[in-house]
Amino acid sequence: FKPGASVYLEAFLKDGSVKPFGIECTASWMKNTPEGSLVGLQFGELDDASLQRLNAVLQHLQDKQE
Numbered sequence: 001f002k003p004g005a006s007v008y009l010e011a012f013l014k015d016g017s018v019k020p021f022g023i024e025c026t027a028s029w030m031k032n033t034p035e036g037s038l039v040g041l042q043f044g045e046l047d048d049a050s051l052q053r054l055n056a057v058l059q060h061l062q063d064k065q066e
Contacts, residue, residue, distance in 0.1 A: 004026060006039055008023075021050040022050075025041040025042060025043055027042075028041065
């Protein structure tokens with residue numbers, strides 16, 4: 001990915017606890033590492049339903065870390 005490239009991101013949880021959602025993003029940076037490439041993404045606008053699903057995914061991930 002090069003900075004400025006359009007990227008469609010789809011997020012979901014393997015356990016199916018949150019309905020998948022997609023969002024248009026823009027690549028803001030890219031870095032090659034020995035493990036692979038890292039890409040920074042800037043999210044586009046989310047509708048209310050997608051925002052709620054994103055918050056649920058983030059909450060789920062936070063709960064798993066605690």
